[in-house]
Amino acid sequence: MSIKTFAAKLFARQVYYTTQKWVNNPIETQKKIFHELITLAQETQFGKDHQFNKIKNFEDFKKQVPVRDYEQLKPYIDKVVKGEENVLWKGKPLYFAKTSGTTSGAKYIPLTKESMPFHIQAARNAILSYINETGKADFVSGKMIFLQGSPILEEKNGINLGRLSGIVAHYVPKYLQKNRMPSWETNCIEDWETKVDAIVKETINENMSVISGIPSWVQMYFEKLQKKANKPVGEIFKNFNLFIYGGVNYEPYRAKFENLIGRKVDSIELFPASEGFFAYQDTQTEKGMLLLLNSGIFYEFIKADEFYTEKPNRYTIGEVELGINYVLIISTNAGLWAYNIGDTIQFTSLKPYRIIVSGRIKHYISAFGEHVIGKEVESALQEAMQGTNIQINEFTVAPQISPEEGLPYHEWFIEFEKEPNNLEEFALQIDNAMRKQNVYYDDLIVGKVLRTLVISKVKKNGFQDYMKSIGKLGGQNKLPRLSDNRKIADKLKEM
Known part of the structure; x- marks a missing residue:
């Protein structure tokens, strides 16, 4: 066992015990997050407009703060984009994650110094949970690839902006820098087909052990690898044994992937978004992903079949039920308040709270x-x-x-x-x-x-x-x- 593998297992065990503290106290954890968010945002423009100083509990919050989507929160976000301070959250954001909007063109989602660390920790902890449960850690000595957007950032009124995956690329820990692929230069290629061709060229002779990305685009990478080498991906990368994915359900792709790879590999599902990193698969034996209740996010849930009624009920974590289709509503330490991200989820377990993504409320x-x-x-x-x-x-x-x-x-x-x-x-x-x-x-x-x-x-x-x-x-x-x-x-x- 290498020193790196031993250290990874030790660290995984420590993180597991830390995680269990809030996993075993979910309601208290969410109450604490709620009060911290309200207290820290009292002096913001949004906090003053919605009388945060008078909010003592969730019932008060529901009366003061209606559920909004991006379009409805946009007047506040526009002020932040213009460079104003203390609008939705104290100070200015560190970044804007730029995403495509269906009706508003580009959307600018704020990322703050308080919210950014949780994006990084959640991705790390997903891998550490896998190591702790399975005991498999040899992959940390191999090469890892994360198919993502360009890390080149623009600037808007003194705030850097880019795709979330490109922003996250700036936070890769030093101990992973030598293992991480593709190169910075290749990652900066904007045209996707050109980029994948360059990634194939860079990685085909490397010891790839972990591959991560949205399944549809990883499939494109695998097909190009197979065509170039004329053999399955699993033969090209003999130590490739872990696939990390998010964004879409892997199951419709699984048979095709196993055919392209030539064998089965373990997988970890993530639920990241520009608005927050909400959940990750914490076990290989149970269905669903662990909802992250200690990540600077306060969650509400609205039953999907009630969502478009005049006054739908808003539930907290202690009130949810198994198998119900809920619209996910969040308030965050990036300044999103009672915000509808558009995703629907279902709970597969209430102890601990695990979820699956069931779709989009508009899809x-x-x-x-x-x-x-x-x-x-x-x-x-x-x-x-x-x-x-x-x-x-x-x-x-x-x-x-x-x-x-x-x-x-x-x-x-x-x-x-x-x-x-x-x-x-x-x-x-x-x-x-x-x-x-x-x-x-x-x-x-x-x-x-x-x-x-x-x-x-x-x-x-x-x-x-x-x-x-x-x-x-x-x-x-x-x-x-x-x-x-x-x-x-x-x-x-x-x-």
Whole structure:
């Protein structure tokens, strides 16, 4: 055992015991975070506007601070972007994480000196949790790659801004610098296809042990590696045994990945966002990710089916239930208050509190009142593929409201790596899995409002071509699993 491996195991054990202190006291931990946030922000403009000095508990907070999304918080954020101090949080942010907004163009999410360390600690602790549970730590001596955005930062009124993954690149610990790939120069390449080609060239002869990134873009990297070396990724990188991912569900990609790698590898799921690092997979044996209750974030939860009612109930951590689809609401030490990040989650465990990401509150299909969410389409596809050699590269779902003939239906756009022998039978299996999960969808099929879903095959690399056409190829960009309109569907039809 190397000194580095021994030190990693020792550190992992220490972090585990520290984590257990707040894991075993979740409600008290969240109450403490809540009061700290309110106290520290009392003298900010937002704090004064919402009478933080009079807020004594969560009930007061709900009365004073409504739930907002980016658009509704934008008047405050605009002041921060202009360089004003003490607006949402004390002083000025360290950074702005620049993300793509659906209605507002670019979004600027503040990162402060209080919030930034938690982004780094959470990613580190996810790996340490894996080491502590499995005892596997030899990978720390190998090379590690993190497929991410460019670390080149711009400046806006004295504040640096860039993609979150690019900002985080500036915080890689010294003890990992020699192990980390790709090189700084390659990481700075903006064009994604050029960047991946350069990464392949740099890494193909290295001892890669850990690979991390959004599955769809890591898949692109693996395909290029395999094509260049003419052998599976697992043979190119004999010590590659850990895949770290976030952003999308890995399950639809798992079969394709194992085929590209040539064997199974362990994986760790993360739930990072510009607004905060919310959860990570802390065990290989239980479903879900550990919700980080001690990371400068106070959480609220609104039931998704109540979210668009006039006054939906807002729940704290001690009031949540298993299996309910909740909209995640956060207040943070970066100055986001009762902020709707747009993600929906479900709890898989209440002791400790573990979650899965079930979708986006705006990414659903309910053209006929079916209320289909991302988790349901992913689970249905996974069930239909089980026990087969079918492999997919990517997929998305949209409603077809006005077909040329027959009843309306859900149209599944799928790029296959290995197609089913009978496409209609495969579609029926997915449809049956959907009906078992979603009673509204089942009622519409039974009532002959909808007909069985239809699969439209997408050409090889069709989704990559689509993402490239809208300027979102690579990085942290993700294809929506489903849409309540045909904006993506119509584009795919044209290609």
